[in-house]
Amino acid sequence: MTDDQIIAAVLSGDRHRFRGLVERHERVLLQYLHNLLPNRHDCEELAQEAFLRAYTHLSRFDASQSSFRTWLLVIARRRALNFLAKHRPVLSEQVPEQATVADPAAGLTRQEQLDAFDRALEMLPLEQRSAFVLAEIQELPYAEIAMIEQVPLGTVKSRVSRAKLTLRRVLPAEFPH
Structure with missing residues (x-):
């Protein structure tokens, strides 16, 4: 089934089909969040929050505007930004000129x-x-x-x-x- 078919099924009352979207997009979502946040536990929590938000607002998804993956990543990005605003009050805007990571x-x-x-x-x-x-x-x-x-x-x-x-x-x- 395509994402759009799964979404139609979920919106028609077949809620357990949402699991197919989770299984299809979970790896990409976790990888994206892991590259934004260093703590794996935080990434997993934010991924769950993103999927929950996507599920509860699925009727707002518009396939003519974006793919489900894009919509999900927008949700995850917002969750990550909110998380960072709460847990990292000072974000460095510049990388130090002398910074080196590996020789x-x-x-x-x-x-x-x-x-x-x-x-x-x-x-x-x-x-x-x-x-x-x-x-x-x-x-x-x-x-x-x-x-x-x-x-x-x-x-x-x-x-x-x-x-x-x-x-x-x-x-x-x-x-x-």
Whole structure:
């Protein structure tokens, strides 16, 4: 069944079908949230909240405006922003000029490289991190990211570009020029 068919079934009273949407989109949602928030437990809680909100407001979903995945990621992004506003009162707007995460000559293991990359992502301002994750990790088209982030297409391109520049500076081995 397609997302639209599942949604129609749920709205017609076949509520247990919503589980199909959860199973289909849970991995993408958790990966997206994990790249915004470092704590896995917080990510799982926010994912549950996003699915619950999607379920309770399913009648408001408009398939002509976006895909269910896009709509769900918009909900999750809002939940994450609210969470960060409550739990991280001061967000760094700039990555320190001297910041480095990994020494490219150090011969790091793959897990150490992934950990360094996660730390570098956490250094990015939330807007850049979110756009970068959606574009480069989730491989979503910029137009869909613009819908999720609710910003113009040019803003998405700019955020991704700035994120890449910052990551190149702090992770030169991962982003060769």
